[in-house]
Amino acid sequence: MSQLFTPVRIGRLSLPNRLVMAPMTRSRNSDDGVPSELAITYYTQRAGAGLIITECAYVSPMGKGYVRTPGIATDAQMAAWKQVTDAVHAKGGRIFMQLWHTGRISHPSLLPEGALPVAPSAIKPAGQGWTPVGLQDFVTPRALAVDEIAKIVADFRSATRRALEAGFDGVELHAASGYLPEQFLSSGTNQRQDEYGGSLAGRARFILDVLQAMVAEAGGDRVGIKISPEMNFNDIVDANPQETFTYLVEQLRGLNLAYLHVALFGAKLDYHALLRPRFDGAYLIGGGLDQKSAEAALADGRADAMVFGGAFLANPDLPERFRQGAPLNVPDQNTFYSPGAQGYIDYPFLSGTNAA
Ligand SMILES: Cc1cc2nc3c(=O)[nH]c(=O)nc-3n(C[C@H](O)[C@H](O)[C@H](O)COP(=O)(O)O)c2cc1C
Numbered sequence: 001m002s003q004l005f006t007p008v009r010i011g012r013l014s015l016p017n018r019l020v021m022a023p024m025t026r027s028r029n030s031d032d033g034v035p036s037e038l039a040i041t042y043y044t045q046r047a048g049a050g051l052i053i054t055e056c057a058y059v060s061p062m063g064k065g066y067v068r069t070p071g072i073a074t075d076a077q078m079a080a081w082k083q084v085t086d087a088v089h090a091k092g093g094r095i096f097m098q099l100w101h102t103g104r105i106s107h108p109s110l111l112p113e114g115a116l117p118v119a120p121s122a123i124k125p126a127g128q129g130w131t132p133v134g135l136q137d138f139v140t141p142r143a144l145a146v147d148e149i150a151k152i153v154a155d156f157r158s159a160t161r162r163a164l165e166a167g168f169d170g171v172e173l174h175a176a177s178g179y180l181p182e183q184f185l186s187s188g189t190n191q192r193q194d195e196y197g198g199s200l201a202g203r204a205r206f207i208l209d210v211l212q213a214m215v216a217e218a219g220g221d222r223v224g225i226k227i228s229p230e231m232n233f234n235d236i237v238d239a240n241p242q243e244t245f246t247y248l249v250e251q252l253r254g255l256n257l258a259y260l261h262v263a264l265f266g267a268k269l270d271y272h273a274l275l276r277p278r279f280d281g282a283y284l285i286g287g288g289l290d291q292k293s294a295e296a297a298l299a300d301g302r303a304d305a306m307v308f309g310g311a312f313l314a315n316p317d318l319p320e321r322f323r324q325g326a327p328l329n330v331p332d333q334n335t336f337y338s339p340g341a342q343g344y345i346d347y348p349f350l351s352g353t354n355a356a
Contacts, residue, residue, distance in 0.1 A: 011258025065102025
């Protein structure tokens with residue numbers, strides 16, 4: 001019998017199945033970071049997931065890193081998200097919000113008054129980012145002062161409160177993919193000599209402070225964290241990722257988090273075998289899964305739930321398709337981040353309609 005369709009407890013929630021929709025930035029929001037009515041349809045169509053994790057939302061305007069990404073920092077943003085959570089709940093679904101600060105992976109054209117992006121240290125990332133004026137080289141960020149770090153930690157706490165007020169069942173810290181939390185954690189991006197750097201404990205402090213602030217607001221059982229060891233996205237490098245992630249995950253224990261979400265992209269080391277025994281909440285695996293590999297990982301006891309990105313993007317009724325062994329729609333990369341309904345809410349259901 002397929003374990004994908006057995007219930008599982010994640011923090012306060014009981015999920016009817018173990019299929020989780022991955023957080024996916026879709027860039028369909030207003031320039032002010034307010035989700036549109038299309039977001040209500042998009043997420044409601046996918047309410048059959050055991051759990052939806054939303055696209056990443058910035059905790060403050062300085063945390064924005066891409067065009068048309070949403071926030072959870074203003075009343076207008078909250079009100080729009082409330083419509084999304086109400087609609088998903090009315091369809092019987094469960095939904096967490098992913099929270100981020102992109103740190104150096106931003107651009108003055110995206111930030112208040114053309115500010116420089118901020119980071120643990122003034123180290124420019126290689127590469128380019130999407131801005132209102134197209135692809136632009138990243139810039140050298142400004143290193144944060146300690147009192148500014150405390151302010152960002154407080155922003156994560158208020159964003160958590162706002163997310164809960166907007167009806168989310170919980171929040172996930174985006175500590176993957178080379179954004180601010182991973183910039184603090186990694187030796188290549190953190191050259192600080194104060195309490196937020198200098199040693200592994202120092203580099204991990206920002207993530208742990210942020211999680212503590214989120215837990216203080218929501219309770220550990222409504223907080224998750226996503227990491228992606230050795231993904232090396234956004235020019236992130238660490239001298240000893242095995243040691244770094246082992247330490248970080250060991251420090252999570254006292255927080256009683258709902259889950260640890262680990263997305264792997266070709267790392268040679270078996271991080272799931274390394275990290276799962278060190279964590280006390282639910283363990284979620286993501287990255288390049290299909291139904292077969294997801295079933296196998298569950299059967300082997302390697303995880304509690306399985307996270308699907310592209311497959312959920314293109315198949316609003318993914319659980320039903322897996323249940324029936326039905327063919328899958330293929331994601332169209334050209335519309336991943338383009339504005340409008342196309343490639344967002346028009347992937348067909350098995351029934352051949354777009355209706356939820
Ligand atoms: C269009 C798109 C946008 C994404 N945006 C985010 C994001 O906002 N936050 C995040 O943690 N991961 C993001 N990801 C990564 C996914 O959450 C997931 O880890 C990745 O797609 C691997 O899963 P898959 O192979 O099942 O697609 C994104 C992926 C895609 C395809």
